[in-house]
Every structure is written in C-alpha cells, then in structure tokens.
Amino acid sequence: MSLLEVDGLTVRTSDGRTLLDGVTWDVAAGARLGIIGESGSGKSMTALAVLGLLPAGMRATGHVRLDGTDLLALPPRRMDAVRGAQVAMVFQEPLTALDPLMTVGRQISGPVRLHQRLSRTAAREEAARLLRLVQIDDTERVLGSYPWQLSGGQRQRVSLAMALACRPRVLLADEPTTALDVTVQAEVLELLDDVVERTGLALVLVTHDLPVVARVAQDLVVMRDGAVVERTTVPRALAGDGAAYTRELVDAARAVTALPTPEAR
Amino acid sequence: MTTGVEDLAVREPAVTGTPHARARRWPPSLVAGAVLVGLVAVVGLVALVWTPYPLDVTGSGPRLAPPGGDFPAGTDRLGRDLLTQLMAGAASALLVAAASVVVAGTLGLVLGVLAAATTRWADTVLVNTVDVLIAFPTLLLAMLLVTVRGASTATAIAAIGISGAAVIARVTRITVARVLREDYVTAATASGTGWWGTITRHVLPNVAPTLLVQLMLLAGGAVLAESALSYLGLGTPPPAASWGRMLREAQSTMVVAPWSAILPGLAIVVLVLGLNLLGDGIRERTDPNLRGDR
Amino acid sequence: MSTPLLELTGVTRTFGRTTQALRGVDLRVEAGRGVGIVGESGAGKSTLLRLLLALDSPTSGTVTYRGEPLDRRDRAAVRRFRRDVQVVFQDPRSSLDPRQRVGSIVAEPLRSLRVEGDHRARVCEVLASVGLDADVVDRYPAQFSGGQRQRIAIARALAPRPSVLVADEPVSALDVSVRRQVVDLLARLRDEHGLTLVLVSHDIAIVGQLCERTVVLHDGLVVEEGATREVLTAPREPYTQRLLAAVPRLPDATPAG
Numbered sequence: 001m002s003l004l005e006v007d008g009l010t011v012r013t014s015d016g017r018t019l020l021d022g023v024t025w026d027v028a029a030g031a032r033l034g035i036i037g038e039s040g041s042g043k044s045m046t047a048l049a050v051l052g053l054l055p056a057g058m059r060a061t062g063h064v065r066l067d068g069t070d071l072l073a074l075p076p077r078r079m080d081a082v083r084g085a086q087v088a089m090v091f092q093e094p095l096t097a098l099d100p101l102m103t104v105g106r107q108i109s110g111p112v113r114l115h116q117r118l119s120r121t122a123a124r125e126e127a128a129r130l131l132r133l134v135q136i137d138d139t140e141r142v143l144g145s146y147p148w149q150l151s152g153g154q155r156q157r158v159s160l161a162m163a164l165a166c167r168p169r170v171l172l173a174d175e176p177t178t179a180l181d182v183t184v185q186a187e188v189l190e191l192l193d194d195v196v197e198r199t200g201l202a203l204v205l206v207t208h209d210l211p212v213v214a215r216v217a218q219d220l221v222v223m224r225d226g227a228v229v230e231r232t233t234v235p236r237a238l239a240g241d242g243a244a245y246t247r248e249l250v251d252a253a254r255a256v257t258a259l260p261t262p263e264a265r
Numbered sequence: 266m267t268t269g270v271e272d273l274a275v276r277e278p279a280v281t282g283t284p285h286a287r288a289r290r291w292p293p294s295l296v297a298g299a300v301l302v303g304l305v306a307v308v309g310l311v312a313l314v315w316t317p318y319p320l321d322v323t324g325s326g327p328r329l330a331p332p333g334g335d336f337p338a339g340t341d342r343l344g345r346d347l348l349t350q351l352m353a354g355a356a357s358a359l360l361v362a363a364a365s366v367v368v369a370g371t372l373g374l375v376l377g378v379l380a381a382a383t384t385r386w387a388d389t390v391l392v393n394t395v396d397v398l399i400a401f402p403t404l405l406l407a408m409l410l411v412t413v414r415g416a417s418t419a420t421a422i423a424a425i426g427i428s429g430a431a432v433i434a435r436v437t438r439i440t441v442a443r444v445l446r447e448d449y450v451t452a453a454t455a456s457g458t459g460w461w462g463t464i465t466r467h468v469l470p471n472v473a474p475t476l477l478v479q480l481m482l483l484a485g486g487a488v489l490a491e492s493a494l495s496y497l498g499l500g501t502p503p504p505a506a507s508w509g510r511m512l513r514e515a516q517s518t519m520v521v522a523p524w525s526a527i528l529p530g531l532a533i534v535v536l537v538l539g540l541n542l543l544g545d546g547i548r549e550r551t552d553p554n555l556r557g558d559r
Numbered sequence: 560m561s562t563p564l565l566e567l568t569g570v571t572r573t574f575g576r577t578t579q580a581l582r583g584v585d586l587r588v589e590a591g592r593g594v595g596i597v598g599e600s601g602a603g604k605s606t607l608l609r610l611l612l613a614l615d616s617p618t619s620g621t622v623t624y625r626g627e628p629l630d631r632r633d634r635a636a637v638r639r640f641r642r643d644v645q646v647v648f649q650d651p652r653s654s655l656d657p658r659q660r661v662g663s664i665v666a667e668p669l670r671s672l673r674v675e676g677d678h679r680a681r682v683c684e685v686l687a688s689v690g691l692d693a694d695v696v697d698r699y700p701a702q703f704s705g706g707q708r709q710r711i712a713i714a715r716a717l718a719p720r721p722s723v724l725v726a727d728e729p730v731s732a733l734d735v736s737v738r739r740q741v742v743d744l745l746a747r748l749r750d751e752h753g754l755t756l757v758l759v760s761h762d763i764a765i766v767g768q769l770c771e772r773t774v775v776l777h778d779g780l781v782v783e784e785g786a787t788r789e790v791l792t793a794p795r796e797p798y799t800q801r802l803l804a805a806v807p808r809l810p811d812a813t814p815a816g
Contacts, residue, residue, distance in 0.1 A: 038734035039705065152600065181599035181761065186805040208734060211807035238809060250809065252736040257764045257808045260788045448654035455612050456668035456715065457641040466667075470658040 002026035003202050004050070004087070004170050008062035011042075011049055011226075019058065020045055021227045027202045027219070029169065032193075034217030034234065035206045036249065042226035043206045047172045051089055052079045066170070085115050088163035092175035094155035098147040104131075104158050105143035108165055115166040130161040133198070135191055153184035157191065164195065171195075174206045189215050210253040214238065222246045295546025298481075301539025305532070309359045312352035318345075320353050321504035329522045339524045341514060347525060351532055353506035358536060361422055361491040361501075362484040368426025369433050370480050376430070377437020382445060382464060391434060398431035403490050404497075411499045421500045425490045429483045436479050440472040447471075474551035481544030485537040492533055508533050562626040563587040564723055564755060565611060565644070570620035572606050580606035582779035583620070588723065593749065593756035595766030595787060597802070598776035607776065608727050608759045612646055613637060642672050645716035649728035651708030655700040661686075661711055662696030668719045685714040688751070689744060706737035713744065717752065724749075725757045730765060742768055763806055767791050775799050 004027050011020035020042045027033040037043040049060045052071065064071040066086060071079060091097040099107055108130060109123035118126060128139045134157040136142050147155055156176060163171060173192065177185040193216055196203045205217055213220065214234050222229040222237070222245065230243040237246050317337075332339040338348040380391035407424035414420050444450065445468065453463050494500030495509030503510070508529040515525035565588040572581040580603045588594050588611075598604045609615040610622055613631055622629045624640050631637060645668065648654035655664055662682055669678045683693040689710040700708055709729065716724055729745065730738040742765055749756055749769070758770055766773055766787065773790040775783040775798065783796040794800045 038736065182763075182807075183599065183801055183805040185807070189807070209807070210735070211809050214809055215807055248736060252739050254809055255739050256730075256735055256742070257806065258768070259764055259791050259803075259806075259808075260767045448648045448650065449656040451614065452646065452648060452654050452712070452715070453656075453667060453671075454614060455641065455646045456719075457638055457671040458667060459671070462671060466659070467656050471656070 003029045003067060004204070005063070005065040006046070006050060007065065009046065009049055009064060010061045011045060011054065011058055012061075014057045014059075019226050020049065020060075022062070023223070023226075023228055025221045025228065025231055027170070027204055029202050030196065030200045031219065032196055032203045032205065032217040033219045033221065034213035035204065035221045035223060036208065036210055036213050037223035038208055038249075040225065041223040043208075043223050044174050045226075046223070047089065047174050047204070047206050050172065051083055051087060052076075053083075084111060084163075084168065085166040086168055087170040087172065088166065088168035090156070090160055090163050090171065090173040090176045092178050094147070094152070094159040094179075097159050098155065098162075100147055102146070103143065104145055104147065104150070107147075108143075108158070108162050111162065112165045126165075127161075130164055131158070133164065133195065134158070134161045135187075135194075136161075151184075152180050153187060156180060156184075156188055160188075160191070160195070164199070167199070168201060170202045170204065172204045172206065175208070176205070177212060178207070178209065185212070192216055210249055211257055222249065290550065292546050292549040294542045295550055298539050298542030298544070298546050301535055302543055305355050305536045305539065306359060308352050309355035312349075312356045316346075316349040316352050318349045320349055320506060329518060329525075331522070332524055338528055339522065341511075341522075341525055342518050347511075347528060350506045350511055351508070351528060354508040354511060354529065354532065355536075357418065357501050357505055357507055358488050358491060358533075361418060361425065362487045362536075362540070364422045365425040365429055365487040365490075366480050366484050368422060369429030369483055370476070372426070372430035373433025373435075374437055374476065376434040378441055378464060378468070380434070380438045381441035382460070382468070388438070391438065395431045395435050398428065399435070401428070403428040404493065407490075407494050407499050416499050416502050418501045418505065421491055421494050424494070425487045429487065432483065433476065433479060437472060437476060440475050441468055444468050444471045474547065477551075478544045478548045481540050481547060485540035485544070488533060488536050488540070561589065563589045563623075564625060565757075566623045567607075567610065567617075568621050568623070570610060570617040570622065572603075572610065572615070573618045579779055581610075581617070584776075584779075584781055586774060586781070588755060588757055590722065590755055591753070592772055593758065593770040595758045595760065595770035595773045596776055597760060597763055597766055597773060599761055599802070601778070602776040603779040604759050604761075604776060605727075608725065611725055611757060612644065613640055638672055641668070642674065642719045643721050644723040644725060645719065645721040647709070647712050647716050647724065647726045647729050650732040651700070651705060651712045652732070654712050655708055657700055659699070660696060661698055661700065661703075664700070664711060665696070665715045665718055668715060672719050674719050681718060682714075685717045686711075688717065688748065689714045704737075705733050706740060709733060709737075709741055710744065713741075713748070717748065720752075722753070722755060723757060724754045725759070727759045728761065729758070731760070731762060738765075745769055763791065763803060775802070 006023055006025050009020055009023040010018065012018050023046055025033065035043045035046065048054055050064050054060060060072055062072065066082065071082060074082065105124060105127055108127040112118060112126050113123045127143060131139045131142055136154065136157055142150065142154065142158065147158070150158065176192070177188050180188060189212065192203060205213060207213055218233055220232050220234050220237050222232065222243065224245055229245045232242050232246065236242055237250060240247055240250065327340065328342055328344045330336050330340040336346055336348065338351060340346055376391055380388045403424060406428055407421065410420050410424050450463055450467055453467055458466065491500050491507070492509030492512065495507040496513045498513070500509055501507035511529040512526060515529070519526045567584055567586040570581055570584045571579065573579050584607065596604060596607060610617055613629055616631055629636065629640060665682045665685060666678050669681060682696060686693060686695060691707065691710055691714065700711065703711065726745070730741050733741060745756065746769060748754060756769055758766055760766055770787050773784065773787040774781055775790065775796065777798050783790055783794065783799045790799065791803065794803060
C-alpha cells in the first residue's frame with residue numbers, strides 16, 4: 001500500500017515550456033526511495049512540486065496523493081497544514097534552511113508548539129528528545145546555540161530534527177549530504193537509515209550521487225530531462241539490468257569512485 | 266586528432282539563449298523610460314536653437330493668457346510664453362541631471378574602487394566620510410555652497426553631484442568588494458593580470474550595470490533636487506529657465522491660472538518617471554538572474 | 560634527487576591571532592610526479608592552495624620555486640612563476656568572467672604574461688586540445704554547460720604552456736558523467752603536455768586516478784604521505800583509514816564479459 005503517490009506530475013512554465021513531464025512513482029510507509037538524476041533532470045523540481053513550493057510562474061498538473069488525498073487539488077491554506085506536519089523536507093545547505101537569528105531550541109520548538117499545541121516547557125523537552133533522535137548528545141548546548149555556531153554535520157542534524165519535529169509521514173531529502181565532508185556524510189546517511197527504521201516514515205532521497213542512494217535506498221527512480229527514465233531497484237540497477245541510461249550512470253559512478261587496487265597499475 | 270573528446274563534449278547539451286531570454290532584451294520599462302526621457306531630450310535640444318518666443322522678453326503676450334492660440338501653454342503673470350519656458354526648462358533640467366551624474370559617477374566610482382580594492386586604511390576613511398555626507402541633506406549642502414559661492418547652476422550641480430557621489434561611492438564599494446571575491450578575479454591574478462588590469466577588465470564591466478541603474482535613479486533625484494533648489498531660489502538663477510522656478514512663480518497665480526503650476530509639475534514628473542523607468546529597464550535587461558543563463 | 564618544481568618547508572599560515580590554518584607543512588612537487596592533496600573542510604586545503612599559487616605568503620617557513628625562494632614582490636620572478644604554474648578552480652560558473660567572450664578569457668594569461676607569438680592561434684590550439692571548436696571564441700560562458708565551461712577554464716590554464724597545473728576540486732561541481740570526461744581529459748593532457756598535476760581535493764577517487772603521490776592533510780598538518788597506491792590501499796594513519804572507509808562506493812559488479 002503506497003503512502004505517497006505521484007501520478008503523471010507535469011510542470012509547465014507560464015511561457016509554455018515543459019519542465020517535468022508525466023513523473024510517476026510511489027513510496028510506502030517505512031520504505032526508502034531514491035530519485036537520481038544529473039543537473040537539469042528535474043529531480044529537485046519534483047520534490048518542490050510535491051510540497052507545493054514551485055516558484056511563481058510554474059504550474060503543476062497531475063496528481064500527488066498522500067493517503068488518497070490529492071495534494072495538488074488542496075487549497076493553499078490546507079496545503080500549509082500538510083507541509084511540515086505530514087510531508088517534511090531537508091535541504092542541501094542547512095545554513096540557508098535555518099534562521100540565523102534564532103537559537104536552535106526556539107527553531108525546533110516553534111513548529112512543535114504550533115502543530116502539537118504543547119506548552120513552552122513541554123516543547124523544549126520535545127526538542128531535546130528530537131536532538132537525541134538525530135544523535136546529538138550535548139542537547140542543552142546545541143539548543144542554546146545559533147546555527148552558525150554549529151559544524152556542518154551538526155547543522156544538518158538540526159535541520160533533520162526540525163523536519164522530524166511534527167512527526168511527518170514522508171521525509172523528502174534533497175541532496176542532504178552533498179555539502180558535507182565524507183566522514184560526516186557517512187554518519188548522516190546512517191542516521192537517515194536509523195530514523196526510517198525507528199519512526200517508520202517514508203523516505204524520498206533526491207540526489208545526483210548514486211553511491212549515496214545505494215547506501216540508503218532500495219527503490220530507485222532514474223530521471224533525465226524532466227522525465228522518468230525508469231523505475232527500478234538499487235540491486236537491479238547495479239547489476240546492469242534495465243535502461244541504457246541507468247547503466248551509463250552506474251558505469252560513470254563506478255569509474256569516478258574507483259580506487260586503485262593493490263595489484264593494479 | 267584527439268581521441269573521441271569532441272563527441273563526448275557534444276553529448277552534453279549546451280545552455281544557449283532561449284526565446285524566453287530574447288523576449289527580455291527590450292523590457293517594457295526600458296522602452297517606456299527611453300521614450301519619456303527621449304521626448305524631454307528632443308524638446309530640450311530644440312530649445313537650444315529655437316523657441317516660439319525669446320526667453321527673457323517679458324510681455325510677449327497678454328498676462329495670464331490661458332493655453333491656446335498664439336500661446337499653446339498660456340502665459341505667466343509677466344506675459345511670458347510658458348511653452349518657451351517649459352522648453353528651455355527641459356534643457357536646463359537635463360543639463361543639471363547629466364552634469365551631476367557625471368560628477369557623482371566619476372567621484373563615486375573612483376572613491377568606491379579605491380576603498381574596496383586598495384588598503385584597509387582607504388576603506389575606513391571613505392566609509393566614515395561617506396556616512397557623514399549621506400547624513401547631510403543635499404539641500405543643506407546646497408545652502409552652504411550658495412552662501413559661499415552664490416546661487417548658480419554650477420553650485421546646484423556641485424551640491425547634487427557631491428551628495429550623489431557619496432551614494433555612488435557606497436554602492437561601488439560594496440559591488441566591487443563582491444566581484445573581487447569571485448573566482449574569476451583570483452583566476453586573473455593567477456594568470457598574471459595586475460591590479461589595474463583586473464579592475465578595468467573584470468571589475469568595472471561587472472559593476473557597470475549596477476552602477477548604471479544607480480546613476481539613472483540619481484539622475485531622477487537630481488532633477489527633483491534642482492527643482493527644489495530653484496523653487497527655494499538656490500538653483501538656476503533668472504533669466505535662465507527652470508521648472509522649479511516656474512513653480513515658485515506660479516505659486517501666487519495658481520488659483521486663477523492653474524496651468525502655470527500644472528505644466529511644469531507635469532514636466533518634472535515625466536522626466537523623473539522616465540529616468541526611473543530607464544533604470545528599472547537597465548536592471549531587468551542586465552540582471553543575469555533574469556537572463557537565460559543558469 | 561632533482562630540484563623540485565615547488566617545495567614548501569615548515570610552512571605555517573596564521574590568520575588573526577588564533578586561527579592556525581597550516582601548522583608546519585612540508586611538501587615537494589617534483590616534475591612528472593603529480594601530487595594529490597586530500598583533506599576535509601577545515602584541513603587547510605584552500606590556504607595551502609593559495610600558497611602554492613603564490614597568491615599568499617606563509618607566516619613562517621619557505622616556499623621555493625625551482626630551487627629559488629619565491630619573493631612575491633619580485634615582479635619578474637612572479638611572472639616567470641605564473642607562466643609555469645597555472646590553476647583550474649572548482650566551479651567554472653564563477654571562475655570565468657561572465658562578461659567576457661571565451662576567446663578573451665582563454666587569451667588572458669597570454670596577454671597578461673606577455674607571452675610572445677600569435678595569441679589567436681594559440682587560443683584555437685588549446686581549445687582544440689580540450690575538445691572545443693574554434694568558433695566558441697565569440698560566445699559567452701553562460702552559453703555553455705558546466706562541463707564545457709570547465710574545459711574552457713582548463714584551456715585558459717594551458718595557454719601559456721605551464722609545467723605545473725594546480726587544480727582545486729576540478730570536477731566536484733560537475734555531473735557524474737561529465738566528471739569522468741574531465742578526469743579523462745586531465746589525464747590525457749598530463750601525458751600529452753608533460754604536465755605535473757597538483758590536485759587539491761576532498762575526493763580521494765580522483766586523486767587515485769590522476770596522481771602518483773598522495774598527501775593527506777588534516778587540521779593543518781600532513782598526517783600521511785606516500786605513493787598514491789600505498790596510501791589508498793594500505794593507509795597507516797587511523798585518520799586516512801577513516802577517510803577511506805567513509806567514501807561511498809558502489810558494490811562491485813560481477814565482471815561482465
């Protein structure tokens with residue numbers, strides 16, 4: 001049973017160019033879906049369209065069903081309630097997604113109080129719990145810090161905690177580790193995996209980085225030029241079954257990440 | 266022949282100008298601005314060689330004649346032809362605008378570049394000077410200059426130009442500093458390009474659009490400032506025509522001859538609006554975010 | 560041992576009173592033996608890069624170029640240095656002046672370094688060697704894709720016939736398929752033009768593919784250095800081991816055919 005269903009999602013600009021063409025995929029609760037594509041493939045635009053966050057002058061048609069409710073047909077006010085509470089998003093650069101003038105504690109407890117109607121102290125408690133969920137140990141220090149006082153990895157953890165604040169059922173992560181160092185990236189990917197395991201939400205991971213997808217996701221949507229090339233699984237893609245373009249991507253990723261072997265010259 | 270690099274390069278689609286980008290080449294505000302300013306400029310130029318009546322002759326017609334007949338824009342309380350004054354006023358408004366833009370542009374550009382691209386000491390001195398100048402109203406500065414040098418068009422230009430230079434210097438300093446942080450400036454240095462070459466080849470072309478917009482806005486401000494100064498008697502002295510002084514003289518006759526106030530007012534609005542639209546249009550035309558490149 | 564092209568001895572670089580970006584770095588770049596400098600953010604990579612390009616001077620220690628201490632005030636020496644040591648930056652979107660035509664961008668080092676000879680011909684020649692047609696000279700950078708722009712940046716660096724090419728994360732801003740093309744291009748140019756590559760990168764794989772020697776930078780210090788194959792397959796330092804383990808890689812395919 002799929003939780004989020006994207007069906008024939010098409011995005012056009014006001015001057016008639018088609019940016020997304022009939023994008024179709026679905027993800028079940030507790031599942032991990034990877035959307036892979038190179039720049040200009042429309043992968044990030046798909047995520048924005050699902051959240052109803054398209055830039056002005058672009059129109060989405062088709063269906064985005066969350067538990068059967070078509071999000072594209074919802075009036076803007078009802079969509080606001082869905083965003084964050086039901087479908088949350090994590091971005092590439094956490095520093096731009098966090099408010100620089102607000103402490104982490106206020107930033108996390110704000111939406112918690114708004115959506116769950118908790119008291120100030122209860123919200124603070126909840127914020128600390130969320131930080132522990134994203135494996136931040138010194139919660140008190142982090143809650144009192146401003147985003148710029150944290151390291152890149154900690155910031156991405158905090159923005160993940162914010163995304164999880166309202167216990168969303170779907171988490172859209174757009175290149176969540178691209179701006180991070182490799183050692184930190186490995187930790188954040190593990191964390192995403194762990195969060196899905198513990199909360200049972202559906203994860204949609206949007207990235208250009210096939211090895212990153214391969215670490216976290218099972219299902220795979222390959223996009224190119226605004227359209228879906230194929231829907232497959234990670235093992236099948238890696239085994240070389242399926243579309244030629246997918247094979248190209250896999251080959252390129254292998255070639256680019258290949259390390260020398262002891263006997264090779 | 267290199268091995269297969271060409272066909273690999275071709276596979277990657279190039280980002281070329283879309284029809285969308287081409288439509289932006291002449292944004293409506295640019296066209297409208299150019300038309301309005303062009304209109305005033307033509308009138309001003311004609312006034313240099315021909316006006317319906319001589320400018321400084323009083324009593325070329327009846328006093329306070331309404332528009333029509335021999336006097337298409339009417340006459341003032343001294344019987345002077347208003348159309349003649351409006352036309353000559355266009356010339357002096359444009360002169361003041363252009364001259365103060367030149368003063369402000371040159372002074373502001375040089376100071377802004379020096380502050381951003383030389384020593385920290387120069388930067389500190391400039392920032393503080395500019396802050397003081399900006400806090401000082403143009404009008405006050407003009408009064409100060411007038412008491413020293415007497416009211417004249419040159420004094421007005423100096424006052425407007427100096428206050429404008431402070432604004433331009435500030436904008437230049439920020440924009441230049443931003444461009445200097447770009448990789449292509451570092452790349453230029455690594456390519457052996459010196460300070461002067463970097464400034465003229467990379468920095469100036471990249472700050473020019475921003476500055477041009479600022480200068481257009483400044484020109485609009487200069488027209489308003491000149492009118493205000495002349496209205497107060499601190500600007501263009503008689504017999505030269507000025508829209509601001511026309512307004513001042515129309516003050517007493519506004520009730521019986523409303524056109525004597527409305528027409529110069531309208532002329533000021535047309536020119537200021539035109540300059541602002543022109544600035545807007547230039548911004549739209551040159552802003553890379555609004556163009557075809559991603 | 561021959562005279563190294565570039566050598567850093569006991570180099571430190573301090574910013575303000577407290578920030579120590581480099582804390583005593585020794586580094587040799589020898590002709591024909593490319594060096595990969597690997598490290599994460601905050602390791603001091605960008606500071607080291609600026610020192611290697613003579614865009615900055617060390618707080619203490621020495622930088623020598625072909626055996627001579629490099630004096631950044633000696634204009635003739637700096638010009639000789641710049642002709643010989645060129646650079647390619649990470650993001651070609653910002654490393655190419657958006658308001659200059661490609662021809663003028665590629666010719667800039669020729670003009671600024673007063674290289675003798677026919678500049679137009681040289682521009683066409685280097686554009687051809689990076690796989691671009693001569694007719695691109697009249698276009699602007701915005702009209703090219705990321706990979707093509709990086710080729711333009713490489714062409715500019717090659718124009719004055721340098722012997723050292725310093726590349727700062729030359730492919731990390733590019734798509735994966737394009738990345739491979741640019742890596743292949745760099746490898747081919749290295750062999751054809753006898754270039755010595757100095758690659759500053761967080762990406763271990765590209766260093767493994769392009770450089771003979773690898774230097775691991777961590778917290779302003781060189782923690783490990785040696786032949787690339789040894790460093791990447793049998794790292795001695797715990798930090799290098801952690802770094803290698805963290806690189807996301809695809810599980811190996813069953814060998815086809």
